[in-house]
Amino acid sequence: MLGKGAKRKHDKDDDGLEGDAVVAAGRGGGPSKASYTLQRQTIFNMSLMKLYHPRAAVEPSLERRVLINNMLRRIQDELRREGGAQPLPLPLPASPPPEDPADEGFREPPPPPPGLAPPDSCLTPASLLEADASLFCSSPSPHTLLFHGAPSRPTPSPSPSKDGFSSALDEIEELCPDVATTTSPPPGASPQGPQLSPMLPAGGDLKARKPDVRGVVMATDPQPGSLDMSPCPPLSSSSSSTTSSSSSGFLTDLALDDILFADIDTSMYDFDACTSASGTGAAKIAPVMTADDLVKTLSPYGGPGTGPTSAAPSQPFKMDLAELDHIMEVLVGS
Amino acid sequence: MAGVGGGNDFQWCFSQVKGAIDEDVAEADIISTVEFNYSGELLATGDKGGRVVIFQREQESKNRPHSRGEYNVYSTFQSHEPEFDYLKSLEIEEKINKIRWLPQQNAAHFLLSTNDKTIKLWKISERDKRAEGYNLKDEDGRLRDPFRITSLRVPVLMPMDLMVEASPRRIFANAHTYHINSISVNSDHETYLSADDLRINLWHLEITDRSFNIVDIKPANMEELTEVITAAECHPHQCNVFVYSSSKGTIRLCDMRAAALCDRHTKFFEEPEDPSSRSFFSEIISSISDVKFSHSGRYMMTRDYLSVKVWDLNMENRPVETYQVHEYLRSKLCSLYENDCIFDKFECCWNGSDGAIMTGSYNNFFRMFDRNTRKDVTLEASRESSKPRAVLKPRKVCTGGKRKKDEISVDSLDFNKKILHTAWHPKENVIAVAATNNLYIFQDKIN
Numbered sequence: 001m002l003g004k005g006a007k008r009k010h011d012k013d014d015d016g017l018e019g020d021a022v023v024a025a026g027r028g029g030g031p032s033k034a035s036y037t038l039q040r041q042t043i044f045n046m047s048l049m050k051l052y053h054p055r056a057a058v059e060p061s062l063e064r065r066v067l068i069n070n071m072l073r074r075i076q077d078e079l080r081r082e083g084g085a086q087p088l089p090l091p092l093p094a095s096p097p098p099e100d101p102a103d104e105g106f107r108e109p110p111p112p113p114p115g116l117a118p119p120d121s122c123l124t125p126a127s128l129l130e131a132d133a134s135l136f137c138s139s140p141s142p143h144t145l146l147f148h149g150a151p152s153r154p155t156p157s158p159s160p161s162k163d164g165f166s167s168a169l170d171e172i173e174e175l176c177p178d179v180a181t182t183t184s185p186p187p188g189a190s191p192q193g194p195q196l197s198p199m200l201p202a203g204g205d206l207k208a209r210k211p212d213v214r215g216v217v218m219a220t221d222p223q224p225g226s227l228d229m230s231p232c233p234p235l236s237s238s239s240s241s242t243t244s245s246s247s248s249g250f251l252t253d254l255a256l257d258d259i260l261f262a263d264i265d266t267s268m269y270d271f272d273a274c275t276s277a278s279g280t281g282a283a284k285i286a287p288v289m290t291a292d293d294l295v296k297t298l299s300p301y302g303g304p305g306t307g308p309t310s311a312a313p314s315q316p317f318k319m320d321l322a323e324l325d326h327i328m329e330v331l332v333g334s
Numbered sequence: 335m336a337g338v339g340g341g342n343d344f345q346w347c348f349s350q351v352k353g354a355i356d357e358d359v360a361e362a363d364i365i366s367t368v369e370f371n372y373s374g375e376l377l378a379t380g381d382k383g384g385r386v387v388i389f390q391r392e393q394e395s396k397n398r399p400h401s402r403g404e405y406n407v408y409s410t411f412q413s414h415e416p417e418f419d420y421l422k423s424l425e426i427e428e429k430i431n432k433i434r435w436l437p438q439q440n441a442a443h444f445l446l447s448t449n450d451k452t453i454k455l456w457k458i459s460e461r462d463k464r465a466e467g468y469n470l471k472d473e474d475g476r477l478r479d480p481f482r483i484t485s486l487r488v489p490v491l492m493p494m495d496l497m498v499e500a501s502p503r504r505i506f507a508n509a510h511t512y513h514i515n516s517i518s519v520n521s522d523h524e525t526y527l528s529a530d531d532l533r534i535n536l537w538h539l540e541i542t543d544r545s546f547n548i549v550d551i552k553p554a555n556m557e558e559l560t561e562v563i564t565a566a567e568c569h570p571h572q573c574n575v576f577v578y579s580s581s582k583g584t585i586r587l588c589d590m591r592a593a594a595l596c597d598r599h600t601k602f603f604e605e606p607e608d609p610s611s612r613s614f615f616s617e618i619i620s621s622i623s624d625v626k627f628s629h630s631g632r633y634m635m636t637r638d639y640l641s642v643k644v645w646d647l648n649m650e651n652r653p654v655e656t657y658q659v660h661e662y663l664r665s666k667l668c669s670l671y672e673n674d675c676i677f678d679k680f681e682c683c684w685n686g687s688d689g690a691i692m693t694g695s696y697n698n699f700f701r702m703f704d705r706n707t708r709k710d711v712t713l714e715a716s717r718e719s720s721k722p723r724a725v726l727k728p729r730k731v732c733t734g735g736k737r738k739k740d741e742i743s744v745d746s747l748d749f750n751k752k753i754l755h756t757a758w759h760p761k762e763n764v765i766a767v768a769a770t771n772n773l774y775i776f777q778d779k780i781n
Contacts, residue, residue, distance in 0.1 A: 039668065043614050046672055059424045062512055062531040063562045063581050064677050067618050070560055075614075 040075055045327070047072045052333045345779045346726045348719060349764070350404055352389070353772035355717065365768035367755055371435040371443065374759040377405055377766055378445060379773055380430025384414040386447055386500075388458060405775055409458050411500040414449040426451050432517050434526070436539075444503070446526060450513040453528055455504035455539065461497045465489040509535050509545045516566045522573040529566035529578060532559075536590075548596045549578060549588065564622050564679075571631045575600075579636060583620030587647065603645055605652045615667040615676065623679035628688040629760075635691055637682040640664060642693050642703065657703045657710065660695050662733040662744050675749050685758045694753025697742065698769045699729055715753060715767045715774040725779060 047068045354363065362383025369378050377389040390408035417426040428449055436444040442459040467489045471477050512531035519526045527548070528535050534549035549566075553559055562581045569575035574590045586599035607616060619639035627634045628644075633654070636643050640661060643653035659680075663670060670676040675696075682693040694700045695712070703710045712729045719726060732741040755768040763778035 040614065043668065043671065050674075059422075059513075061677070063564060063621070064674075066559055066562050067581060067621065067677070070617055071614065074617075 040078070044072065044075045045330075047075075048327070048330050052330055344763075346713060346763075346765075346776045347779045348721065348724045348726065348774070349777045350775040351717070351720050351772055352387075352405075352407075352775075359771045363771040365755060365771060365773060366429050366431065367433050368757040368766050368768045368773065369433045369435060369445075370757050370759055370766070371445075372437050372760060374761050374764070376408065376435070376443060377757070377775075378433045378435070379766075379768065380413065380433050380447060381771075382427075382429040384412055384416070384428030384430060384449065386411055386413045386430060386433065386445075386456070388443075409498040409500050411456070413447045413454060413456065413502075414452065417451070431514060434517050434519050436519055437523055439523075446517050446519065448514050448517050448528065451507070451510055453506040453514070453517060453537075454502050455506070456500050457503045458498060458500045461499060462494060463491045464494045466492045504539065504542050506537055506542050506545070509537075515564060518566060518568040518576070520568045520573050521571055525573075527566060527568060527576060529563050531562040534563065534566055534576075534578060534596075546594070548590060548594070550595065550597060565625045567625055567627055567634075569631055570627050570629060577625055577627070577634060579622035579625045581621040582617065583622055583638060585622065585625060585634070585636060585645070601647070601650050603650050603653075605643070611664070613667065615671060618671070618676055619667065624681040626682060626684060628684050629686065630688055633688065635682055635684065637680050637693055639676060639678075639680075642682050642691060644691070644705070655705065657691070657701075659693055659701050660699075660731070662731055663696075666744065670749075673749065675752075678752055678754060680752075680754050681756065683756055683758045685763070686761045690758075692756050692758060692765065694756055694767070696749050696752050697747040698751040698753055699731075700753045700756055700767055713776075715769040715772070717772075720774075723779070726776065 050068050051065065051072075353365075360383075362381060362385075364382045365379050366382055367378075367380040370376070371378070375391050377391075379387050379389075381387075386409075387407060388409045389405035391403040391405050394403050413430060414428040416428040418424075419426055426449065430447050430449060432446075432448050434446045436446070436455075438444075442457050445456050445458070447454055447456060466473065467487050469478075469483060469486055469489075470480070506528070510528065510530040510533065512533070514528055514530045516529040517526060524540075525536055525538050528537065528545075529549075532550065532552040533547055535545040536548050537545045549563070551561065551563060560582075564579050564581055566576060566578035569577075575587060576590070577585055577587045579585045583604065585603040587601035587603070588596035589600045590596060592598070592600060607620075622636045622638050624637040625634060632647060634645050634647060636645065636653075637659075640663060641659055642657045644655040644657075645653045667676060680694050682691060684691055689706055690702055690704050692700060692702045698715045699712050700715065701710060701712050712731070713726045714729050727740075730738075730741045731747070732738065732743045737743050751770065753767055753769055757766045759765065765776050767774045767776065
């Protein structure tokens with residue numbers, strides 16, 4: 001559609017995704033709810049990509065960043081309202097007002113609250129921002145650094161992290177009593193143990209799961225590695241599709257604004273400097289998915305509840321992990 | 335269709351095109367602003383490479399009564415150079431964001447040109463005579479031996495080939511932390527305003543080391559930033575009034591007499607959102623990319639992504655007229671968000687009588703709306719229809735169903751060919767349309 005004037009056949013299904021979603025947004029429900037959620041997910045991912053992989057070499061426009069940020073916030077708020085579960089306690093931005101009148105930028109990263117000191121495998125950007133800034137640019141692959149925490153920092157003691165996550169854990173156990181662990185925790189996983197593995201029952205019905213809960217889980221279970229860009233495949237489109245967005249949602253709340261609005265001294269914290277320093281690493285990200293591509297990847301999975309028939313039970317879980325890992329990568333700007 | 339911008343027999347014809355023809359467009363040649371001066375005699379363009387090219391209209395020739403005066407290059411100069419902000423380790427683009435002419439007060443012409451950070455006042459003057467017959471130096475400039483001078487003579491002014499010189503007279507720098515999006519000369523001809531994403535400053539044309547901040551919407555905590563300034567303009571007659579638009583689709587009119595800092599608006603223009611057309615992109619497409627007062631000063635026009643709205647300054651709750659520019663893009667917003675086209679900043683302009691308005695679109699299309707007859711037309715700036723005095727054929731975009739002959743379907747539109755900048759001669763039916771690196775000039779057909 002957006003080529004250089006090349007003619008194409010008129011395809012009635014072409015705008016199915018967009019058209020449906022717009023309609024669904026207007027009507028607010030019914031069978032188009034899935035496509036609405038799908039579009040929301042797509043837009044969320046796109047917005048993250050835009051913020052962390054800007055195309056321009058020069059300073060991106062503030063208006064553009066503000067509009068994309070507003071979009072992300074709106075989607076996050078919507079997800080929170082829909083999800084209903086208590087989200088992770090997010091650190092409130094606690095940057096002191098700039099004393100220097102020339103300091104026009106938002107440069108102070110918010111310190112994480114004590115209850116949320118992350119384990120070294122956690123990806124909360126608070127740890128990211130606290131890490132020694134010089135490590136960002138010197139490390140050849142920033143995302144590995146972030147996945148495993150700053151090398152110079154000692155592993156945070158599990159006890160403070162338990163405060164933050166144990167409450168989340170309790171919620172998980174409340175909601176998903178029949179959790180079955182299907183994948184082994186990745187190396188460096190949080191000390192909370194198997195309960196934090198994705199508690200996705202084999203090939204089953206995920207409708208009972210609250211999206212935020214899964215988001216909590218995913219946030220502590222990162223896996224580095226190069227991954228397929230596809231944010232799919234969800235087993236059930238409605239709850240799964242919100243997973244990665246909610247997980248990234250919590251994280252982006254912490255990271256977004258700091259990185260967005262730093263006007264001064266961004267070279268230390270700027271992912272762009274690192275990705276450009278790491279050369280072609282950034283270029284290896286798969287091309288952005290179009291809404292059309294999403295439809296195609298979704299089609300093998302049919303409607304909610306059917307699930308993949310031929311894939312092994314662990315397959316979708318791995319793919320969900322893969323999906324989230326990719327979002328982590330996006331977040332840390334690899 | 336005939337009728338837009340003039341009587342029923344009105345038609346637009348191709349007049350000229352400036353710029354290179356080849357497919358490979360150098361980034362630096364992309365035109366970033368177009369502006370006629372107050373008389374329409376001069377037409378200035380700025381490009382991404384920081385250059386300004388000024389065209390001057392030829393006097394109408396008696397030999398060819400059917401062709402109005404053509405615009406030919408009058409002056410070319412490098413206005414801005416790329417800079418490097420060492421504090422932020424970021425490049426400052428030399429791209430000319432806006433050019434605004436000052437009213438002519440003597441033989442020289444003055445214009446303001448700005449990039450993201452610095453505004454410059456340029457003087458463009460002609461030199462067509464030079465003095466000859468100096469006593470102390472030869473014609474080629476060498477000093478004559480004083481002992482050889484035996485008589486005195488009075489130097490005489492002799493005609494020479496016309497030389498047009500551009501010299502920077504003022505440089506207004508270091509007043510904007512964020513990117514300048516607008517400049518506007520005040521009706522007092524002494525002051526002007528410059529607006530960036532979060533602040534608006536008022537300058538005196540003679541004073542470069544000081545400017546007054548009159549609007550500041552920067553929040554104490556930048557994390558709370560959800561709205562930025564997108565455009566600003568001074569009222570054409572009331573030197574105390576100006577407006578600025580925002581990324582949330584609102585316009586604020588401020589009176590500088592009310593307070594030194596105009597953070598509190600005098601009037602607030604916003605159209606309530608139509609709930610039936612709400613989508614994820616509602617906010618982004620409501621962001622106003624341009625605001626222009628009418629010549630009369632009674633109305634103002636705003637351009638958002640899909641429409642142009644005309645507002646009566648006396649009515650704040652909704653516009654008096656709304657024109658759809660390319661409504662067929664509404665169902666494509668997701669794709670346009672993906673490829674960033676949704677952030678394109680289209681400008682708009684009035685004709686001299688305020689009876690018609692014009693704005694650009696994609697595929698090198700541009701649209702004109704006649705406010706009186708309510709007719710609208712879509713025209714194309716293309717090399718194919720660039721024969722001298724060729725009448726422009728109206729174009730039509732097919733939105734669905736069967737595509738008629740000569741219609742173009744939405745999916746075939748070239749979104750890389752966007753017309754963001756257009757200008758209308760202040761007195762006549764002559765328009766300048768910037769299509770990437772080419773400047774097209776169209777005129778009305780004399781019947």
